[in-house]
Amino acid sequence: MEFFWYIVLASMLIVYVILDGYDFGAGIVHLFLAKEEKDKKAIVKSIGPFWDANEVWLIAAGGVLFFAFPTLYASSFSGFYLPLMMVLWMLIFRAVGLELRGQLHNEMWVGFWDKAFGIASLLLALFFGAALGNVVRGVNLGGVYDGHSMHEAHYFFLPLWNAEFSPLSERLGVIDWFTLLIGVIAVVALTIHGANWIILKTNSSLNERLKKLIIKLNVVLVVLIGISFAVWHLVDPNPFKNFIETPVLWIFPLIALVGIVGLFRVNKLKKEIYGFMYSSLFLAGALASSFISIFPKLLPSTNSVNPSLTIYNASADDYGLNVGVYWFVIAVILVGVYIFVQYKVFRGKLDDNDYGEH
Amino acid sequence: MLLYDRIQFGFTITYHYLFPQLTMGLSLLIVYFKWRFLRTKLDHFNDAAKFWMKIFALNFAMGVITGIPMEFQFGTNWAKFSELTGGIIGQTLAMEGMFSFFLESSFLGLFLFGEKLLGHKLHFLTGFLVFLGSWASGFLIIATHSWMQNPVGYEILENGRFVLNNFSELFSNPWLFPSYLHNQFASIVTSSIVVAGVGAFYLLRKKHVESGKLFVKTGVIFGVISTILVAFPTGDWTAKNVVKYQPVTFAAMEGIFETEKGGSEIILIGQPNMLEKRLDNKIAVPNVLSFLTHQNWQAEIKGLNEFDEDLYPTNVPGLYYGYHIMVGLGTIFIGIMVVALFFLIRKNLYNKRWLMWVLFMLMPFPYIANTAGWYTAELGRQPWLVYNLLRTVDGASPTVSSGNTLFTLLGFIGLYLMLGLLFVILVGKIINAGPSVQKH
Secondary structure (H helix, E strand, C coil): CHHHHHHHHHHHHHHHHHHHHHHHHHHHHHHHCCCCHHHHHHHHHHHCCCHHHHHHHHHHHHHHHHHHCHHHHHHHHHHCHHHHHHHHHHHHHHHHHHHHCCCCCCHHHHHHHHHHHHHHHHHHHHHHHHHHHHHHHCECCCCEECCEECCCCCCCCCCCCCCCCCCCCCCCCCCCHHHHHHHHHHHHHHHHHHHHHHHHHCCCCCHHHHHHHHHHHHHHHHHHHHHHHHHHHHHCCCCCHHHHHCHHHHHHHHHHHHHHHHHCCCCCCCCHHHHHHHHHHHHHHHHHHHHHHHCCEEECECCCCCCCEECCCCCCCHHHHHHHHHHHHHHHHHHHHHHHHHHHHCCCCCCCCCCCCC | CHHHHHHHHHHHHHHHCCCHHHHHHHHHHHHHHHHHHHHHCCHHHHHHHHHHHHHHHHHHHHHHHHHHHHHHHHHHHCHHHHHHHHHHHHHHHHHHHHHHHHHHHHHHHHHHHCHHHHHHHHHHHHHHHHHHHHHHHHHHHHHHHHHHHCCCCEEECCCCCEEECCCHHHCCCCCHHHHHHHHHHHHHHHHHHHHHHHHHHHHHHCCCHHHHHHHHHHHHHHHHHHHHHHHCCHHHHHHHHHHHHCHHHHHHHHCCCCCCCCCCCEEEEEEEECCCCEEEEEEEECCHHHHHHHCCCCCCCCCHHHCCHHHCCCCHHHHHHHHHHHHHHHHHHHHHHHHHHHHHHCCCCCCCHHHHHHHHHCCHHHHHHHHHHHHHHHHHHCCEEECCCEEHHHCCCCCCCHHHHHHHHHHHHHHHHHHHHHHHHHHHHHHHHCCCCCCC
């Protein structure tokens, strides 16, 4: 049963990144490229009916984490206290920016909330990437110094950064050069993803420029991923173990590769939705591969005193996990219906669609 | 330090619940306006629905924005509690995400923007689904709350962990239905008084008079029904649960320090004096509490003196005031609504300016009553997180230092002050513009 809920949780996180990821990317494009009010409005309209429901995937994934793996939820949420609170505040700023920009027709007002929305989107992409970096790198579970645990074996606390800024130091921080690298990769990948969404859902004058940008950013992405592979063994000496043991899992890195290769052809694609699908494939493949690389660990321990949190030692009891399957299956079917209705009603280009404003 | 964790949770939950208490009830009133429009085809019903949708949208956004920190804080600030009980309360909280948040968020966009796209009937349906989602959300939160007040369907393992052994008991918990209905009617009280209050404001200003009359009338009718139902039977049921499952809490909230032979009095006013264990300056009516609780004028009610001081609610005066403010305001609401109904039936309600002033000035008070009611429930449960089983002091995060908690508490205070200011400005703008102005 643990394995079922692990797959559920990983899938929900991947869906979250693909869906809310395009909102972040759209926000980043909005921040750096959209100069005219018409383009800004087009971008905001393209995510307007969706972003709130997209964010629910994060909340719902958090709920599933809470109920299926309570030990991991308790350990990671308290251990990553400050970064999580900052993520919360950024989510609040993004939401306020999006919801309030249209409430008053005043340049200063709109300008301010536009920046709040854009900067919050950028920082969220960076933080979520860094979060993935932290999970891959692991944390000092139990707070071990000189061979002694300062806390219970499954608790820890990380400050935002430490002077060494290194994933190899004894005193870790949330941000070090490795997690920052993963954060930057996330920003680049989500900017590409958001650009694809804007191309798909608007007739904005930016679209042609965005296609060129996607190809440039894709080069940057390939270089950054190359660098990350070169240093990966420093934080995880054996990332390919599961792939070698179960070769069918190579499908996931392959999916990511298909996505990244496809993105280079963004100018020649027959349909705009293919571009969005390629960036989705890259995100799904890359995230799944990262999760597989540490499986069955959920949060690796960087010391040899306390064991890593795994899907087996961090999960809830069997009865609860079993009974949860019943309501979860019903809920997922309903969610599928809602999403179908939502994307059906708001299909096509949205910037010319008069679905009304606040 | 536990204090900062408690203040942060208390502050953020109090602030959060200012918004859902309006939206849960208001969604019902909007659906009602829309339904009347479908039946009568009279435009002013549709205008009313549209006007309240704008207010609803802002409140809903605030509710979502301030709601996300609540789910995070279980893990960030109450990690030990989450670890020990996550297998149980995680069920209901995860169900809330899956069953109600997806429903609300998917259809809210359609409801707010989709009138032209969908036509009136489908638009009504999306409104109904948003209503359903928000009430489902309330239900699952109160199911979680009920388990903490009166734990059921669990066993405790040797390592202190609570594990679920009976899923259906989570929903047949005797605490759940009285509390849920009590809370939902209280939410309708808030929205009825706000709708009537805005209507009274328009009548006093002699602007948007037709809408003003509709709002006052609708608010008063919903208000009479909900203010009565919130007290009887649902408030009565809820209090009887407290007598049965948390007798020490009941003694504290009623301000009964000593068991009285021959029946307990009901305290109307007085200040708990915890040094001398007595109530100062009290005004009370003999034997009424015994009658209300047990339908017997002589029934004995246990006073605080019968319990070990270690088991007292942590903040007896706070609990006592919370309860008395809630009950006092609730009684006043019933009185005002009944008077308004009397004049409504006599067809001279709208030109009673004094009563319009009363309805207008009444608007903040249901928020106070709802908040005081929740403080009664929550302070009444202290010093426990899970009643009689897990103490609050044992539930906090073991590795988060007080410096970090104070930092985020100050951050929340600053952020929420800013949000509150913006909210007031924007709602004021919508109300000032009135229902007849459709675009912006």
